[in-house]
Amino acid sequence: MTPTTTTPRPTRPGGVTPRLAYRSGAAGRGVVWALATAVPLLFLAVFFAYPVAAIVGRGFAPDGALDLTAFGEVFGRPRTWRIIGLTVAQATVATAFAVVLGLPGAYLLYRCDFPGRTALRAFVVVPFVLPTVVVGVAFRSVLAPHGPLGFLGWDGTFAAVVAALVFFNYAVVVRTVGGFWASLDPRAEQAARSLGAPPWRAFVSVTLPALTPAIASAAAIVFLFCATAFGVVLVLGGTGYGTVETEIWVQTTQFLDLPAAAVLSVVQLAVVALALVAAGRARDRRERALQLRPAETTTAQRLALRGPGRRNGDVLALAVTAAVGLVLLALPLGTVLVRSFRTRDGWGLGNYVALGTTGGPNALSVTVWEAALTSLRVAVDATLLAVVMGGLVALVVSRRPRSRTGRRAVRTLDAVVMLPLGVSAVTVGFGFLVALQRPFGIDLDLRDSLVLIPVAQAVVAIPLVVRTVLPVLRAVDTRLHEAAAVLGAAPGQVLRLVDWPLAARSLGLAVGLAFAVSLGEFGATAFLARPDQPTLPVVIFRLIGRPGADNLGMALAASVVLALLTATVMLLTERLRAGGRTAATGEF
Amino acid sequence: MAGVSAAPSGRGLEVRDVVVLYRDDDGTTKAAVDGLDLDVAPGEVVALLGPSGSGKSSLLRAVAGLEPVARGTITWDGGDLAGVPVHQRGIGLMFQDGQLFPHRDVAANVAFGLQMQRVPRAERARRVGELLELVGLGGFGDRDVASLSGGERQRVALARSLAPRPRLLLLDEPLSALDRALRERLADDVRAALRATGTTALFVTHDHDEAFAVADRIAVMDAGRLLQVDPPARLWHRPASRRVAAFLGYEAFVRADSPAGRALRGGSGAGRGAGDQGSGRDGQDHDGHDHDSQDHDGPAERLLALGPGSLVLAGEPGGHGATLTGTVLQSGFRRGVVELVVEVPDVGQVTVVEPSAGVQLDAPAPGSTVALRAQPDAIAVVG
Numbered sequence: 001m002t003p004t005t006t007t008p009r010p011t012r013p014g015g016v017t018p019r020l021a022y023r024s025g026a027a028g029r030g031v032v033w034a035l036a037t038a039v040p041l042l043f044l045a046v047f048f049a050y051p052v053a054a055i056v057g058r059g060f061a062p063d064g065a066l067d068l069t070a071f072g073e074v075f076g077r078p079r080t081w082r083i084i085g086l087t088v089a090q091a092t093v094a095t096a097f098a099v100v101l102g103l104p105g106a107y108l109l110y111r112c113d114f115p116g117r118t119a120l121r122a123f124v125v126v127p128f129v130l131p132t133v134v135v136g137v138a139f140r141s142v143l144a145p146h147g148p149l150g151f152l153g154w155d156g157t158f159a160a161v162v163a164a165l166v167f168f169n170y171a172v173v174v175r176t177v178g179g180f181w182a183s184l185d186p187r188a189e190q191a192a193r194s195l196g197a198p199p200w201r202a203f204v205s206v207t208l209p210a211l212t213p214a215i216a217s218a219a220a221i222v223f224l225f226c227a228t229a230f231g232v233v234l235v236l237g238g239t240g241y242g243t244v245e246t247e248i249w250v251q252t253t254q255f256l257d258l259p260a261a262a263v264l265s266v267v268q269l270a271v272v273a274l275a276l277v278a279a280g281r282a283r284d285r286r287e288r289a290l291q292l293r294p295a296e297t298t299t300a301q302r303l304a305l306r307g308p309g310r311r312n313g314d315v316l317a318l319a320v321t322a323a324v325g326l327v328l329l330a331l332p333l334g335t336v337l338v339r340s341f342r343t344r345d346g347w348g349l350g351n352y353v354a355l356g357t358t359g360g361p362n363a364l365s366v367t368v369w370e371a372a373l374t375s376l377r378v379a380v381d382a383t384l385l386a387v388v389m390g391g392l393v394a395l396v397v398s399r400r401p402r403s404r405t406g407r408r409a410v411r412t413l414d415a416v417v418m419l420p421l422g423v424s425a426v427t428v429g430f431g432f433l434v435a436l437q438r439p440f441g442i443d444l445d446l447r448d449s450l451v452l453i454p455v456a457q458a459v460v461a462i463p464l465v466v467r468t469v470l471p472v473l474r475a476v477d478t479r480l481h482e483a484a485a486v487l488g489a490a491p492g493q494v495l496r497l498v499d500w501p502l503a504a505r506s507l508g509l510a511v512g513l514a515f516a517v518s519l520g521e522f523g524a525t526a527f528l529a530r531p532d533q534p535t536l537p538v539v540i541f542r543l544i545g546r547p548g549a550d551n552l553g554m555a556l557a558a559s560v561v562l563a564l565l566t567a568t569v570m571l572l573t574e575r576l577r578a579g580g581r582t583a584a585t586g587e588f
Numbered sequence: 589m590a591g592v593s594a595a596p597s598g599r600g601l602e603v604r605d606v607v608v609l610y611r612d613d614d615g616t617t618k619a620a621v622d623g624l625d626l627d628v629a630p631g632e633v634v635a636l637l638g639p640s641g642s643g644k645s646s647l648l649r650a651v652a653g654l655e656p657v658a659r660g661t662i663t664w665d666g667g668d669l670a671g672v673p674v675h676q677r678g679i680g681l682m683f684q685d686g687q688l689f690p691h692r693d694v695a696a697n698v699a700f701g702l703q704m705q706r707v708p709r710a711e712r713a714r715r716v717g718e719l720l721e722l723v724g725l726g727g728f729g730d731r732d733v734a735s736l737s738g739g740e741r742q743r744v745a746l747a748r749s750l751a752p753r754p755r756l757l758l759l760d761e762p763l764s765a766l767d768r769a770l771r772e773r774l775a776d777d778v779r780a781a782l783r784a785t786g787t788t789a790l791f792v793t794h795d796h797d798e799a800f801a802v803a804d805r806i807a808v809m810d811a812g813r814l815l816q817v818d819p820p821a822r823l824w825h826r827p828a829s830r831r832v833a834a835f836l837g838y839e840a841f842v843r844a845d846s847p848a849g850r851a852l853r854g855g856s857g858a859g860r861g862a863g864d865q866g867s868g869r870d871g872q873d874h875d876g877h878d879h880d881s882q883d884h885d886g887p888a889e890r891l892l893a894l895g896p897g898s899l900v901l902a903g904e905p906g907g908h909g910a911t912l913t914g915t916v917l918q919s920g921f922r923r924g925v926v927e928l929v930v931e932v933p934d935v936g937q938v939t940v941v942e943p944s945a946g947v948q949l950d951a952p953a954p955g956s957t958v959a960l961r962a963q964p965d966a967i968a969v970v971g
Contacts, residue, residue: 402656404615479687482654485674486681488704488752493675497700501691 029491037396037413040389040462048420048459051431052269058262058434070259080247084267087243090158090233091226094165098222099215101166101324102173104317110178112314114303120325122571127329128171129513129570131520133537134559136235137544138332139164141339141556148335156237164232167328169222176221180214199313213282220279227271228424230523231537235544244268245426249526252430262434265427272423280415333563340556344549351557359554363546365532368539368558372565375519375536378454382518385458387511390465393417395499397466398473417466420459425523428456433527450533456524461514468513472506473499512573516566536562598665600788601628601651601756606660608646620646622812623660628756633782633789634817635803637796639835643812644792648758651790652681664755675704680754684761686745688733694720694744695729701752719747722781739770746778750785757782759791763798775801796836800824808832825968830891833970838893840936841970848934849892851911852962891970896939899930901952902961912960914938919951926951930958 061067074080109121127135141147143155143163154160188210192202230245237243242250244264251261304311305318343350355368364371397414401407420428432452476499484494522537529538536558543555608621620643628634636644649655651662653674662669669677680701688697695716702712720726723743728736736744742762749757762778763771779802782789793799799806800820807817815835816828827833830841842849899912914932921927921944928940928951940960952958 477687479683480689482652482674482681483683483687484689484700485654486652486677486679486754486758487701487748488675488678489700490673490675493704498689 033396033399036392037409040393040417041413043385043389044417044420044459044462047432047455048423048428051435052265052423052427054435055262055265055427055431056269058259059266070263074260074263080264083242083244083247086158086241087227087245087271090161090165090229090243091223094162094169094226095219095223097162097166098169098173099219101320101328102170102218103177103215104320105170105174105324106178106181107313108303108317108321109174110182112301112303112317123325124174124329125171125570126333126567127167128169129516129520129566130168131537131540131559131562131566132168132229132231132522133235133540134336134520134563135164135167135332136232137540137555137559138336139167139232139236140544142332142335148331156241158241160236161229161233161241163328164236165226165229167332168229168232169225170324170328172222172225173215173218176218177211177214181211184210199311203313217279217282220275220282224272224275224279227275228268228426228523230424230426230526231541235541244271245424245523248426248430252433252527258434261430265430268424268427276418280418336556336559336563340553340560343553351553354550354554355557355561359543360546360548360551363551363554364534364539364542366534366539368536368554368561371534371536371539372558372561374533375562376565378450378457378535379515379518381454382457382461382521383511383514385454386461386465386514386518387507389458390417390462390510390514391469391507393462394466394469394473398470398476400478414470418463420463425456425460425521426527428459429524429527432456432524450530452528453525453535454518456528457518457521458514460521460524461517464513464517465510468510469503469506472503476502509573512569516569519566519569520562536565598630599663600630600632600665601626601790602661602663602666603627603647603651604661604663606647606650606662607658608643608650608655609658610646619643619658619812621650624809624812624814626807626814626817628788628790630788631786633779633787633791633802633804635791635793635799635806636809637793637799637806637835638809640794642809644794644809645760647809648681648760648790648792651756652679652758653677654681678752678755680749680752680757682742682745682749682757682759682762685765686741688736688741688744688748690733692733693729694725694731694733694736697733697744698729698747698751700748705752715751716747719751720744722750722784723747724777738766739774742766742774743777746781750781750787753785753787755788757787757789759789761792761794764793764795771795771798772801778802808835810835827893827968827970830893830970833891833893833968836895838895838968840894840932840938842892842894842935844890844892844969846934848912848932852892852894852935852967853964893968893970894935894938895966895968896927896941897966898963899932899938899940899960900963901928901940901942902959911962913957914960916952916954916956916958919954921951928952928958930960932960 059070105124109117109124139160140155142149143152143160144150145155147155152159154163184207189202189206192206193199197205227243228245229243230249233241233243233246234249237246244267248261248264248268251257251264303314303318305315340351341347341349358364358367366374393413397410397417399410401410432455436452480498481494484498485491489497520537521535522541525535525538526541529535534542540555540558540562543551543558603624603626605623605625606621607619607623609617610620611617622643624643624647626634626636626647636647638644646655650657651669653669653672657670664677664679689700692700695713698716698719699712702715707715716729717726720728723746725740725743725747728740728744733741733744742765746762749759759778763774766774775798778791781787782802791799791802793802803820805817805819806823808815808823810831815832816823818826818828823832824836827836827838833841842852844850844853899914902911912932912935914930914935916928917931917937918929919926924944926942926944928942929937930940931937940958
């Protein structure tokens with residue numbers, strides 16, 4: 001025995017007192033969890049479920065009684081069928097291209113190691129968070145008759161819309177598939193190679209099947225985003241071109257045909273529900289596949305483009321990704337930037353100077369800078385709302401209750417908060433318009449207040465926040481909580497000292513994402529923005545709708561400002577992610 | 589204050605008739621722990637030995653408060669632990685894979701429990717240094733836990749568990765994720781650390797060597813129940829049942845009153861309760877477990893259990909001291925010894941271990957007949 005290092009144990013309370021303390025502690029914790037669940041649910045009930053229900057009510061029972069004449073009337077129009085067909089075709093084709101082009105990018109950026117990889121990964125994400133209006137303007141300036149690719153004659157066509165949608169969603173495929181690919185055990189492929197399979201064969205028969213859950217998951221999400229695209233279609237689609245999404249807007253704001261808009265919203269809800277179910281299935285499979293793998297087994301391999309060790313696959317991946325990066329990503333952005341400096345009297349800063357004005361006659365009611373300030377103010381509120389609500393949801397959903405009812409409740413909540421991800425922003429905006437005129441019969445018109453815009457944007461951003469924070473919280477091993485508890489940490493301390501430090505970075509990322517989404521949000525905002533207090537995307541949209549080179553120049557300059565704002569926010573948060581000790585694996 | 593650990597007063601851990609249920613994926617419940625009794629005296633190290641799935645970890649988690657107890661009581665020093673939340677039990681738990689906090693460095697990991705007890709900073713730092721020294725990681729304080737090897741992680745986990753001075757430390761297969769050589773070395777270090785801090789401990793393992801190396805007493809568990817609880821030497825030489833003996837590695841069983849049994853016992857009272865060689869090496873310092881005072885001469889119906897080492901080669905058949913003959917079934921070379929699997933008539937298959945004689949190894953080939961001699965001290969009496 002070595003008595004020198006021996007120290008007496010502290011006497012601890014045992015028996016009766018802690019039991020009482022425990023009882024009250026457990027009750028207190030129950031109240032806290034109930035609140036953490038109830039607050040976001042109530043928020044979504046009032047600002048999401050209620051407006052959507054109001055729309056559905058309008059569609060099925062415009063005058064209180066079930067009345068399907070509006071359905072019959074809307075579906076009797078050939079225009080409706082053309083629009084539904086276009087919506088599905090556009091989403092299908094864009095999804096196919098995004099997957100095919102995104103796979104080589106995922107391989108290059110997540111399986112290979114080369115200088116500048118981190119910067120390239122950040123660059124690829126920029127399009128995803130760019131405001132839809134900016135992307136619309138960018139593609140228009142590339143494809144316009146005098147643009148760099150004007151000879152294609154794509155201006156105002158289906159091809160233009162598809163190209164812009166691929167531009168947007170390329171990052172979704174690269175990140176979702178790449179993140180999965182990075183942690184895929186390479187030894188299965190190596191085993192296939194050692195059994196005599198040539199590289200392409202090993203890829204097709206081993207790697208590709210293993211990637212399927214991630215690809216399916218990415219494809220479902222991309223399809224959803226494409227089917228609900230609004231700003232891009234509105235800006236890029238020529239006259240007569242439209243999707244369900246833009247049609248809702250047209251029917252509401254131009255034809256003032258609210259019943260038709262409500263019917264179309266119901267159609268959109270059905271499309272989205274289908275895509276969401278598919279996405280959820282795929283996500284479950286992917287998360288299961290993730291659990292089966294040992295963590296951190298792989299290291300990226302160096303690119304092999306020349307010499308005896310050359311891999312043809314690497315060359316192909318590099319070529320495809322370079323082409324996508326240059327033509328699809330860099331060219332539109334570059335064109336906007338260059339064109340924004342071209343004025344009627346040659347090159348100069350004239351367009352930027354004009355941002356301090358209200359544009360040409362009858363163009364705007366405020367200056368672009370004022371609109372930018374409104375955007376920032378709204379984004380701060382929306383981000384705060386989205387991060388608090390989404391953070392609470394992620395926290396609750398990440399728990400693993402012992403009781404079966406508890407587990408079922410957690411699963412339900414998880415599914416419920418994902419709904420707004422699919423339900424289009426336009427539906428949300430239109431729903432606010434319909435429902436919050438006299439909310440719950442209370443004589444209070446919320447539509448005139450600026451409050452609704454951040455609320456609508458928060459509803460759109462909450463699913464993204466949840467999807468960013470939840471995987472990180474879920475990845476925290478339950479036994480880590482147990483380890484803290486047996487060391488004497490009370491439940492609150494476990495949250496503060498274990499979960500919080502591990503998830504804080506992903507929450508930072510969520511803040512950035514929510515802020516960027518809010519800055520560029522157009523679908524819901526287009527319905528809710530007041531004429532005297534428009535946001536930046538609304539101003540840009542108004543400018544390109546007005547004739548005149550000056551207005552277009554201003555729109556381009558404003559787009560550059562908006563893109564820079566968004567990109568700055570994302571780059572800041574990307575740094576947060578890169579510097580993390582624990583990888584934030586948020587995917588969309 | 590110092591040096592009080594040898595025999596702390598109090599009654600320690602008492603587990604009475606405890607049932608812990610386990611819910612399968614299909615919703616059916618099974619008893620992982622099925623009406624089990626166990627005592628751990630203050631200052632004592634008890635190993636819970638059993639095959640995987642025998643309910644060892646469930647029992648441990650129930651004691652820690654991480655698993656609900658369906659029936660029975662768990663008390664510490666007479667006080668019922670039911671309803672005392674995990675963090676107020678003062679019971680430590682060391683996980684199989686360490687579960688170090690990835691966002692804290694080594695020192696901050698070890699300091700966690702002290703922080704929970706609001707130990708002042710200076711005192712905390714002193715104690716962390718002391719514990720890292722104790723587990724052989726002095727100077728590792730500011731290392732990132734991701735940079736540690738598997739063995740180092742477990743050392744940190746041990747230091748972290750010991751830091752808040754738990755009244756009872758539970759260790760859940762703490763070494764099973766490590767490779768064999770490291771496991772053996774670390775088992776001795778764990779023992780030394782538990783001794784040095786006078787920690788009362790319940791140590792779960794499925795590895796016999798680990799249990800024998802670490803524990804004052806070993807509890808053999810199977811299918812949710814305890815089969816035997818005894819000090820290592822007694823467990824080894826007097827397994828309570830054939831099942832325990834088989835689990836410990838005994839291969840062949842012979843009735844003591846059969847001709848073969850008498851031959852094995854020879855005239856020397858083989859298979860006697862077999863003294864305390866084994867427990868002497870760690871200087872057993874508490875004497876509450878003196879089971880071995882009376883001499884069992886082995887009632888006739890008792891079984892003799894033979895394992896590796898119970899029989900040795902005895903030169904030529906019929907040679908001096910040879911009592912048995914057998915046919916070699918397999919012969920192999922392992923780490924400096926020759927291992928023969930020999931079929932002995934009326935006894936069964938027994939592994940015979942001989943030190944390897946040299947380079948010109950001439951081990952008996954399979955099929956050849958060998959003469960064998962019993963090693964009475966290496967034959968256990970069951971029951």
